[in-house]
Amino acid sequence: MRALFVVLKPLCFLALLGYCPSATIRPKEGWQVYSSAQDADGRCICTVVAPEQNLCSRDAKxxxxxxxxxxxxxxxxxxxxxxxxxxxxxxxxxxxxxxxxxxxxxxxxxxxxxxxxxxxxxxxxxxxxxxxxxxxxxxxxxxxxxxxxxxxxxxxxxxxxxxxxxxxxxGAYDYEELQQRVLGLEGRLRNCMNKLTCGKLMKITGPVTVKTSGTRFGAWMTDPQASPNNNKVWYMDSYTNNKIVREYKSVSDFVAGVESRTYNLPFHWAGTNHVVYNGSLYYNKYQSNIIVRYSFESGRVTTQRALESAGFHNVYPYTWGGFSDIDLMADELGLWAIYATNQNAGNIVISQLDPLTIQVLNTWNTEYSKRNAGESFMICGTLYITNSHLTGAKVYYSYSTKTSTYEYMDIPIHNQYFHMSMLDYNARDRALYGWNNGHQVLFNVTLFHIIKTDDES
CATH class of the missing domain: 1.10.287 (Helix Hairpins)
Known part of the structure; x- marks a missing residue:
């Protein structure tokens, strides 16, 4: 078996940050791939450094x-x-x-x-x-x-x-030959990107401030399951006493404040840990452990189900409070709920949910106290937990649902505006969305990938 190690570093908007992995790249098989979050128009920026460096700068040359x-x-x-x-x-x-x-x-x-x-x-x-x-x-x-x-x-x-x-x-190639090589490289890039599905978190950089609006607490998000042409943004201000969801057609419209639609939910939400997944909003109903699924297409609640034994209404919140007992999130593997129970002594419980029925598919008990966690997010089936919502926060603990094992980490995260009340990973953008003291921000994440070559035996 022969495997090729590649580091994927998403970059927000047009800021391409240089990063060179230490792994050795074979000339015809290896790729250094850097992908990004969306820019202001919702386009994804991607840079590829091909193995033959004399051809990498072919476009400019x-x-x-x-x-x-x-x-x-x-x-x-x-x-x-x-x-x-x-x-x-x-x-x-x-x-x-x-x-x-x-x-x-x-x-x-x-x-x-x-x-x-x-x-x-x-x-x-x-x-x-x-x-x-x-x-x-x-x-x-x-x-x-x-x-x-x-x-x-x-x-x-x-x-x-x-x-x-x-x-x-x-290399003294004429333009037509170079153009054919470009097409070949683009094809190999698409094949390579198809293999970049999961990786281990190595680094967090940023943030990039997208907008400053709303109260100190809130949530904003895009749909990781949406098509490439769908770049809608949803905005939910405050952590309670609100039912209004604002929709924007793109990030640029969001920055400009041009709303495309407003939804009036039937129930107030609790906390800021909502998620939009495959066209539906999932949120924790206020003063309950009920998870509500609201369809944006139909404009109504399609499913609601209680998360058995989950603490709610500031029983097991994150360190900042705000009724953040139940954290709903999505990653490459599906929909998740992060919460705590009395049976697990207030420690974090991870449950994977069926997106249609909201039934629990599987559950993992961790040994990390929910009240000592600043925020958390899932990447490729691994839960990453920060130790604080304030300045000096870092990713301190991770739990893999694949191996049912945990490890302690030390990955700093720059809390630019001193108070983080929402932090969620978007698998399509490969970036972290954050609500930082009234500022809507994006963080770059560096993931370590193992990419297998096609000719492995």
Whole structure:
């Protein structure tokens, strides 16, 4: 078995942050893949560093190569025009030379017979001079054209040197061949990205502040199950006494405050730990351990079910309180509920839920106190828990549902605005959405991936 290790680092918006994994990449099999959260228009930014580094910068080099070739072609056409005009002018020069020889002969005749021929030759000489007069500006233009041609030739020599250097750097491939290589690389990238489904959290960077609005506490989110063209944002201000969900068509509309629709939920929500998953909103009904599924398409509640034994109404909240007893979240593997029970001594319980019925599919008991957790989020079936909602917070503990094991970690998270009341992972964007003291923010996450090559045996 042969496996290839790749680090995936999502980058928010247009800020591409350099990061080089230490793993060795085989020339034809390895890829360093960096993907991102959405930008203000909902587009996903992705950068790939291919194994053959001399081809990585092909786009910029090819563009520069084409510009140089176009410039040389334009200059060659200009030189051809000047050359034709110079040949034409040269005809005038030859004619003038012949006429000047004739003038010299006339002058000799005048010298030999000044008296008899003076009057007649003077008139002929005057006529010849009048005929030669238009040639003077032609000669001046000829000199100018000759200088311009010399300048063009020198510039072409300089451009040829640059062109040669670029061809050597990119491997002397013509543009069509480079274009075919680009298409091949894009195909391999899509295949590679299809394999990037899960990974272990290695680092959190940011945040990027998307907007400042609302109260100190709230939630905002996108649907990780939505199609690539669906970039709707949902906004839920405050942790209680509210039933209004605001919808925006894109992140840019959200930033601009342009609402597309408003939903009035039938029940108040508790806390800020809601999630939108596959077109439905899942939230904790106020003063209960009931989970409500609300369909945005139909505008009504489709399912509601009690989470048995789960504490609610500030019995087992996160460190900041706010009725954050039940935390609903989604990752690559589905829908989850994070809560605590008396049976588990107030420690965190992880349950995977059926998105349609909200029935519990499986449950894991951890040994981490819910009241000592600042926030938590799921990535690839692993729960990551921060030790505080205040400054100095870090991811301190993780629990893998795949292996039913835990480990202590030390991954800092920059709490820029000093109070975190919501932190959720979005599997489509591969980013953390946060509500940080009235600021809606995004965090970059670095995940470690193991990508198997196609020719493994």
């Amino acid at each position: 090819s563009r520069q190569l084409r510009q140089l070739l176009e410039k040389i072609q334009n200059m060659s056409q200009s030189i051809e025009v000047l050359n034709l005009r110079t040949q034409r002018d040269f005809q005038y020069v030859m004619k003038m030379e012949s006429q000047m020889k004739g003038l010299r002969s006339k002058f000799r005749q005048i010298e030999s017979n000044r008296r008899t021929l003076l009057t007649k030759n003077f008139q002929e000489l005057k006529g010849k001079m009048n005929e030669l007069q238009p040639l003077i500006p032609v000669l001046e233009q000829y000199k100018t054209d000759a200088t311009l041609i010399s300048q063009f030739k020198q510039e072409i020599r300089n451009l040829s040197l640059v062109l040669t250097a670029i061809q050597e750097e990119i």
